Amino acid sequence: MNTLMDVLHHRPGWVEVKDEGEWDFYWCDVSWLRENFDHTYMDEHVRISHFRNHYELTRKNYMVKNLKRFRKQLEREAGKLEAAKCDFFPKTFEMPCEYHLFVEEFRKNPGITWIMKPVARSQGKGIFLFRRLKDIMDWKKDTRSSDDQKDDIPVESYVAQRYIENPYLIGGRKFDLRVYVLVMSYMPLRAWLYRDGFARFSNTRFTLNSIDDQYVHLTNVAVQKTSPDYHPKKGCKWMLQRFRQYLASKHGPEAVETLFSDMDNIFIRSLQSVQKVIISDKHCFELYGYDILIDQDLKPWLLEVNASPSLTASSQEDYELKTSLLEDTLHVVDMEARLTGREKRVGGFDLMWNDGPVSREDGAHDLSGMGNFVTNTHLGCVNDRKKQLRQLFRSLQGQKKTPN
């Protein structure tokens, strides 16, 4: 079920070209980008689906480095309280260069579980859990510096991260959330949040007893598909609307508002932390897949950001979600030049950040009172995108006809 091809082929007025020099729009691979971006001339109107150095956000070791640096800066400029809002990623150490710092932290917290993740691989490959230093002694031997590994295919580089041992469970199962954020530019920062997304469930019951059983801990669909318990019919996913309703019926609307507002905070701060590092080329936009884990105290944690979230559909519902997501992405990219640029909502996307916080239409106040940004976001809320798009395009047409 190739959602991207279907959406592109169905877009009125769009034609697929095979010739390298002729395209106006390219949904490219990161590998193509790496090899060709620097020597490809692009006209003003041309659009491409990645930023040149997106890995500053999407490779685990760089993201951590950028976040740590941003946090320090915030602490200097605005104090400890403000900096604490960046504490949404579990303590992480780059390996092997931060091995000694890691050991220090490890010894301060005996008995906790850590997770080792390869920096550049996806779909849950190469990940393992450990509790004893013995398990990772090999890392000490690898003394190669990580600086000269920028973006070649490197010798495996890992991060060691504190494992969240008290994840929120539903039906006794662990899950994580996949959320979509569309960044149209970094300077200034313009980012949109998609209303739909999903919760991905682990196929087996959560227990800390079997840290060797990667099926229990990794909620990635790709890993789940290989689990002996996996039944393809199940899909193991809940749409975010369902998840939001479930939480509301269990914890009440205020707790849910706080949680979702904390998630907005994660998206915005993570983007701010790489804002000055990412080359903000006006031809570039990027659709990120954020992976968020909720713990039992309803605190959200950032696991990672994906530059190329999977666009393969695992079910009919998934197909509809992803095709709508892509259609709306193309609406926001607006090759057809229909939008005025002042829109706060396009289909399922809500403008989350526009060089500053974006207020909701109704001017609603922040419920948590914690000083989180009051954002124009509706994650997990009703997505009546078709209706909204109809109204939007009709009014845009109307505006075009009447001269100002």
Place this chain on the structure above:
Amino acid sequence: MTLTVLRSTGQGSWERRILKSLNSMCTELSIPLARKRPVGEQKELLNKWNEMGTDEPVLDLSLFRPVYAPKDFLEVLINLRNPNYENGDSHSFRTHLGLIQVPLKVKDIPELKEFFVELGLTAGQLGVDDSTQVPPELFENEHVRIGQKVLSEQDSAAAQQYIRQGSPTALRAELWALILNISSQPEDILYYEQLKTNVIQHDLLVDSLIYKDVKLTASNDDYYFVFEDYLYQVLLCFSRDTSVLGHFAYSSASPPKSYIRGKLGLEEYAVFYPPNGVIPFHGFSMYVAPLCFLYHEPSKLYQIFREMYVRFFFRLHSISSHPSGIVSLCLLFETLLQTYLPQLFYHLREIGAQPLRISFKWMVRAFSGYLATDQLLLLWDRILGYNSLEILAVLAAAVFAFRAVNLMEVTSLAAAEAVLADLSTLKVMPLLQIFLFATVT
């Protein structure tokens, strides 16, 4: 039409048939109806209590057939006749062209409008007036405030009245508990633990039926699969709960009996089988699944389900003359359709697609698994509020009315089924309101 007549003609023979089916499965597979578990097995089950869904079943489940499916039950209902009924009795009934041939009294639309007056167009509703376009100050905020007041005063009657206009998501679990008079006392928790002990110590043949049903229905559902383990915990205990036998006092059904080997027919050697007297059918676990959305503590979930069963759900699979019994619901559905959508009704009948054949499964399951969960919960709010299942029949008719245009164009039962296959996008309250209050009758 009295209870006794239905009992002897319908329910009695139906019960005999189910029991025969169960007994023959038992004989074919040489599996006892009940056996005590060896200690090792008991220990293992206790360890795995919270994750029974992951267990590989001891027996090959493919050997088990559900004892019956809703469509078998429908066939029985279709063949119900009242031997006391004379053809000259009721003119209107003589022209009844539906499948049900039992002349029970059912409400017409004017009576339904009166009965469901709170669903009218002038009153606020959750499921209608809380949609995104409607400012919450208009209805929702005040309704939530009243709900909180009702809860703080623990007024069960007020709660029942209140919930006719729908329950706010955050208050629903408590409101339902209040209306059903469930409060988790220590003795309730103890009772549940005792049932759990029964499950650990004894294995029943129906356990395999339950296991199979959960695997086939709820576990395959995109949304309820997460609650698989809770379903076993509830249903296995449920089948051992002899307090459920109490509901047979007001049901026309009687619990199936089994006799100790060699003592067939001797009453002093009769036991109810299963202990709660309820043999699960295909889809039974769907009565429990939506409740998992609201209750997470096993003994509370259990109590809520049990109460819902003995108040409402049992009527959906036993033959009686009660206005909320499945026979009345079927008749109500058919009558509504034939009276208010005659063109559609005749058309479907002509092409061999009697509407009841399609809507029966919705009603038997109280729409669980067919509607989106939030819509289903709004519907069950009204079941509790009106203490009646008639709304199921009205909704079924409203669904047909809503899709009438497409249905008029189909030419086969299969095509009609296809038009009505997916109800997951339906908004229940607007449909009901339009059908009851906004259609010219």
